[in-house]
Amino acid sequence: MKNKDKKFIAKTLTAITQNMLSVAANSRCMLIYHQPKQPKELKKFRKF
Secondary structure, eight states: OOHHHHHHHHHHHHHHHHHHHHHHHHOOOSSTTOOOOOOGGGGGGOOO
């Protein structure tokens, strides 16, 4: 792979990961009595 391709793949995976972290930080668990504690690092991805 060329260096340009590696950088593109790394940027794409970073964007996907940040998007999924944002979704996880802003949503609740679907089960009624189960909401696990979120790590402190995840709270910086909240949108509100």
